[in-house]
Amino acid sequence: MSSPTLWTDRQGAPIACVEKLKVLRENETELRQTLQDVFEDALLMGVDPDAMRRHLVDMVAALKELNA
Template structure:
């Protein structure tokens, strides 16, 4: 596993780890890309004068608003 994989544990709903290397690669790549996009958005907002706590709340709200594709 690469980079962030050491700190991220990809688990199935039953708690078992994801074992497929290709799935792990995709998950790790998505995680790294997401972190970079979030970092860029956060930095831009702060440099444009947005309050840090307010921007953190916007990002947290975005995560909370995600709906599972399994629930239709």
């Protein structure tokens, strides 16, 4: 497993709030599992692994920011 993510705010300062870090870790764990499941399903259906990775990267790149 990789080292823990260092979450930072928009100014680059580390997020220190314990509750925020807990939610971020839980979300990351859920997302990793969902992405793995989606990836494995695609491969079982014959999708090229590199093509699926590119598709997932494109999906992340298309995420829109909330108006902060």
